[in-house]
Amino acid sequence: MLNLQKIEAGYGESMVIRNVNLQVKPGQIVCLMGRNGVGKSTLMKSIMGVIKPRSGSISYHDRDISSFPPDRRAKSGIGYVPQGREIFPQLSVEENLLLGLEAAAGGRKKLPDSLFDTFPVLRQMLHRKGGDLSGGQQQQLAIARALASGPKLLLLDEPMEGIQPSIVMEIEAIIESIKRNREIAVLLVEQSLEFATSIADYYYVLDRGTIAAEGEAEHLSEEQVRKHLTV
Numbered sequence: 416m417l418n419l420q421k422i423e424a425g426y427g428e429s430m431v432i433r434n435v436n437l438q439v440k441p442g443q444i445v446c447l448m449g450r451n452g453v454g455k456s457t458l459m460k461s462i463m464g465v466i467k468p469r470s471g472s473i474s475y476h477d478r479d480i481s482s483f484p485p486d487r488r489a490k491s492g493i494g495y496v497p498q499g500r501e502i503f504p505q506l507s508v509e510e511n512l513l514l515g516l517e518a519a520a521g522g523r524k525k526l527p528d529s530l531f532d533t534f535p536v537l538r539q540m541l542h543r544k545g546g547d548l549s550g551g552q553q554q555q556l557a558i559a560r561a562l563a564s565g566p567k568l569l570l571l572d573e574p575m576e577g578i579q580p581s582i583v584m585e586i587e588a589i590i591e592s593i594k595r596n597r598e599i600a601v602l603l604v605e606q607s608l609e610f611a612t613s614i615a616d617y618y619y620v621l622d623r624g625t626i627a628a629e630g631e632a633e634h635l636s637e638e639q640v641r642k643h644l645t646v
């Protein structure tokens with residue numbers, strides 16, 4: 416469903432991503448791994464259209480979306496949770512979630528009830544300001560906002576970063592439930608070998624802007640992790 420061919424991207428003079436080919440199939444959980452600064456977020460931003468790749472093509476459901484701005488990619492069914500969450504701290508939880516509906520194709524006006532089955536804590540906090548939530552709750556809000564529009568592909572950039580272990584487990588459980596339904600594919604940036612081998616179907620390791628390794632997640636070995644991921 417998502418197909419990146421020969422993507423090159425960077426900032427100004429500096430090239431960060433070189434010749435990246437990457438695929439995500441419907442319902443698949445794909446883990447993008449790599450040390451700090453190798454270009455994982457830059458690749459996620461390229462997929463969402465937040466930065467424009469210098470060359471290569473990005474297709475989604477066999478349609479070339481390379482020239483689409485981010486809002487059109489969102490309307491095509493791609494949800495994005497950037498690193499650092501980026502919720503609106505001055506808006507209520509409900510207002511944050513309603514903003515997620517803006518990206519819905521066909522003008523969906525109401526938040527799906529299933530959203531609160533997945534994120535019960537948000538129902539209790541609907542009228543609180545986003546900024547008053549804990550880090551983990553803000554992360555849940557950011558994921559819920561991305562899911563509000565009913566995407567078929569969810570891009571999650573380091574959702575477990577900087578949150579306490581109990582919430583990490585909750586977020587893992589949310590990704591597991593997405594996997595069980597197989598209705599949404601997920602491409603996520605995550606460093607944990609344990610997570611990649613237990614939940615992901617497929618992995619890519621990015622090293623200095625290129626794909627250094629890829630394969631079925633169950634075959635990801637300690638040796639590859641040592642070679643490409645440990646500092």
Ligand SMILES: Nc1ncnc2c1ncn2[C@@H]1O[C@H](COP(=O)(O)OP(=O)(O)OP(=O)(O)O)[C@@H](O)[C@H]1O
Nearest residue numbers: 426429431449450451452453454455456457458498
């Ligand atoms: N807005 C920007 N302008 C210029 N250079 C940038 C910008 N954002 C990132 N970079 C540079 O691009 C390179 C890749 O950064 P990126 O954030 O994509 O890596 P990452 O793998 O996601 O790292 P981390 O795990 O630390 O988030 C780094 O050298 C970074 O300094």
